[in-house]
Amino acid sequence: MLTAVHATTDHERAIVINERNMHRVWDVAYDGYNGGKGMSIVKLHGVDTNEQAAVEAEKQTFKESQQNLTSDYQGKDIIAVLLQPDINHLPSPMPFADLANVPDAGQAVTDELVTRNTDIKSVVDRFRSHTSPSTYAALKDACKTLNDELQIVPASFSAVPASVASTQNSATSIRLFYQGTIEVQGQGGTELFRSVGCGHHGPDYPGVASVRNGKSLLQTAAPLIRTAAAPQAQAAPVPRPQAPAGGGGAQR
Amino acid sequence: MNALDIIIEDTKARMLEWGGSEPDFMLCSSKLCFQLTMTQERTEYYTQVHTRRPCTRLRLPHRRAPSAADACSRTQGPDGRKLLKQGPDMPSYRGLKIIKSKSFSLDEGSQPRDLLRRRVRTAEFYLVPQFSHMERVLLYDEASDNWAPLTRAEIVSHALRGKQFDQANRALADDVEPAAASSALLLRPNIEHYMLALIIGRGGLEHLGATFWGQTEMSVFDDGQHGVWGMTYKCKFFFAFVCFFYA
Numbered sequence: 001m002l003t004a005v006h007a008t009t010d011h012e013r014a015i016v017i018n019e020r021n022m023h024r025v026w027d028v029a030y031d032g033y034n035g036g037k038g039m040s041i042v043k044l045h046g047v048d049t050n051e052q053a054a055v056e057a058e059k060q061t062f063k064e065s066q067q068n069l070t071s072d073y074q075g076k077d078i079i080a081v082l083l084q085p086d087i088n089h090l091p092s093p094m095p096f097a098d099l100a101n102v103p104d105a106g107q108a109v110t111d112e113l114v115t116r117n118t119d120i121k122s123v124v125d126r127f128r129s130h131t132s133p134s135t136y137a138a139l140k141d142a143c144k145t146l147n148d149e150l151q152i153v154p155a156s157f158s159a160v161p162a163s164v165a166s167t168q169n170s171a172t173s174i175r176l177f178y179q180g181t182i183e184v185q186g187q188g189g190t191e192l193f194r195s196v197g198c199g200h201h202g203p204d205y206p207g208v209a210s211v212r213n214g215k216s217l218l219q220t221a222a223p224l225i226r227t228a229a230a231p232q233a234q235a236a237p238v239p240r241p242q243a244p245a246g247g248g249g250a251q252r
Numbered sequence: 253m254n255a256l257d258i259i260i261e262d263t264k265a266r267m268l269e270w271g272g273s274e275p276d277f278m279l280c281s282s283k284l285c286f287q288l289t290m291t292q293e294r295t296e297y298y299t300q301v302h303t304r305r306p307c308t309r310l311r312l313p314h315r316r317a318p319s320a321a322d323a324c325s326r327t328q329g330p331d332g333r334k335l336l337k338q339g340p341d342m343p344s345y346r347g348l349k350i351i352k353s354k355s356f357s358l359d360e361g362s363q364p365r366d367l368l369r370r371r372v373r374t375a376e377f378y379l380v381p382q383f384s385h386m387e388r389v390l391l392y393d394e395a396s397d398n399w400a401p402l403t404r405a406e407i408v409s410h411a412l413r414g415k416q417f418d419q420a421n422r423a424l425a426d427d428v429e430p431a432a433a434s435s436a437l438l439l440r441p442n443i444e445h446y447m448l449a450l451i452i453g454r455g456g457l458e459h460l461g462a463t464f465w466g467q468t469e470m471s472v473f474d475d476g477q478h479g480v481w482g483m484t485y486k487c488k489f490f491f492a493f494v495c496f497f498y499a
Contacts, residue, residue: 016461020272022453023263027372028256029448031283034371036443037394039402044412066442073373073444078391078402080411086434088381096375096441142437146412152441162370162449169359171371171444180376180440183390183399192382200374201443204392206399212445214283 026162030212034072041078044149063151069171079150081142083135090139091130092179092198098124099140100147102155123176180204256288260346263452273454278348280450281368285352289342348452368449373442380407380436391438407436 016022042062046052058076065075098120128136147153153175165172178199184192196203201212264275342350355364380389386404393400413427453460 014461014463017457018272018460020267020270021275021459022451023267023275024449024451025259025263026370026449027447028259028280028450029284030445031281031369031448032446033394034444034446035395036373036440037392039391039393039400041402041406041410043410045410069371069373072371073442075442077440077442079439079441080407081437081439082383082408082411082413082428082430082433083435083437084428084432086381087379087437088435090377090379092377094377139437142412146439149412166367166370166449167358169362169365171373173373173442175375175441177375177377177439177441180378181392182378182380182438184380184382184386185388185390186382186385187387189387192386193380195379197376199376201376204394206392206397208392209394209397212394214286214446214448 024163029214031214033209033212035075036073036077038077040076041080042076042150044079059149067151067154069165069173070169073171079146081146083138083142085132085134085138087135090135090179091127093123093127093176094139094178095120095124095127096143096147096175096177097153098127099143100153101140101144102147102153174200256284257346260348260452267452267454273459275452275454276347276349277351277455278345278450278452279351279353279368281366281448282352283369284448284450285342285350288345368451369446370449371444372447373444375439375441376443378438378440380438381434383433383436384431389438394443402438407438411436 043051043055043058046055062075065073131139160168160170160172162172164170176199178201179195179197180201181195181197181204183194186192260278267273267275344350353366353368355366357364359365378389378391380386383404388401388403389407390399390401392398408430413429
């Protein structure tokens with residue numbers, strides 16, 4: 001029996017001869033929020049057997065949501081850790097992969113243009129030198145436990161360049177934690193501590209969501225309201241004839 | 253949009269540093285063009301209408317005040333009228349010709365995608381000092397675009413217990429109980445946004461490259477009864493046009 005399959009395809013290929021004359025710039029402007037900056041907390045502590053079962057289920061769900069890079073993030077947003085040292089300041093960014101003892105801390109970044117090990121090493125060294133030993137030990141332990149349980153930077157994590165991720169419709173995941181905006185309040189709402197976000201997003205404030213949805217421009221100064229009087233139709237003035245000079249017409 | 257201006261100038265300088273040519277085009281998503289054009293300066297169609305006093309020197313007998321129709325016609329000259337009719341357009345920006353990227357059907361069953369728009373996940377940390385004195389924290393919730401509270405009880409009931417640091421032995425010991433916790437750390441490891449990208453370059457065959465396209469035809473046949481099989485492949489490439497390429 002003769003079977004034949006014919007396939008006709010339009011084919012095109014673009015070739016860049018001189019790469020010095022082309023520059024790709026990623027992440028220039030926001031174009032929409034997907035998730036991850038909400039208020040839901042992952043439950044990591046249970047007091048009894050039932051709660052422990054719920055904790056394990058939540059961990060699993062979080063891991064699956066986190067590892068799914070091909071669709072919008074739908075998992076829970078916040079992870080909380082209690083620490084014994086009285087920490088008043090942490091350098092930003094925080095190299096989570098290094099704190100969690102992941103062998104290649106360079107996995108925290110995604111772009112192939114970054115010389116990973118040297119760049120990340122300076123961040124790691126700065127973070128280590130600016131924190132006290134007790135703080136560093138507590139953070140290292142907390143990050144390692146979190147990573148073991150939630151696989152935030154798994155051992156199989158490979159940094160995907162932006163162009164490859166874009167082609168594959170896959171999200172890139174940057175594991176450098178930058179300081180975010182927070183206000184800590186005590187009794188009666190008194191302000192105990194406030195920090196302003198830096199790094200990826202900059203400060204947070206009500207109204208910034210429209211900027212990050214690509215529907216507004218970032219306010220770099222206090223907004224101004226410009227008002228201009230609307231034109232109103234009004235009665236035409238009655239033209240008055242020129243009074244004749246000396247009772248006669250205006251004749252020359 | 254000051255940041256984009258800086259990016260463009262920085263890119264120009266970087267390309268020249270690398271021995272490249274002065275760029276002449278910017279390939280970007282049309283969304284980015286919206287953001288560039290929907291500024292107050294570019295959407296200000298009208299000028300302020302001043303009511304003139306009747307001229308007495310020329311003795312015009314039937315001069316009338318401006319009406320609403322007059323106001324409409326008093327846009328910023330011919331350019332203003334064109335802008336009002338067609339909407340803001342941006343053929344070039346800072347000396348770069350703007351080319352809008354297109355979406356392509358890449359995945360079966362899903363809507364076409366623009367390769368200059370991608371999802372990016374970033375991470376933030378929030379330090380909570382004086383944990384024993386705090387009642388609640390305020391964090392920014394992007395879904396509701398407002399501050400949202402997180403109470404101490406919620407944090408305690410959900411948080412992972414870190415280890416205590418034993419000063420005497422210089423080592424970590426038991427889990428931290430909430431009463432002994434002096435600080436807390438909140439992490440948001442998966443903050444995801446869509447981000448736009450752009451390509452800046454110098455177009456032309458001698459500067460950048462070209463797109464080749466042609467029609468290929470592949471024919472596969474199989475005659476199992478006579479044990480004959482084979483494949484023919486015809487390919488005719490021809491040079492089509494000089495392009496502004498993006499990968």
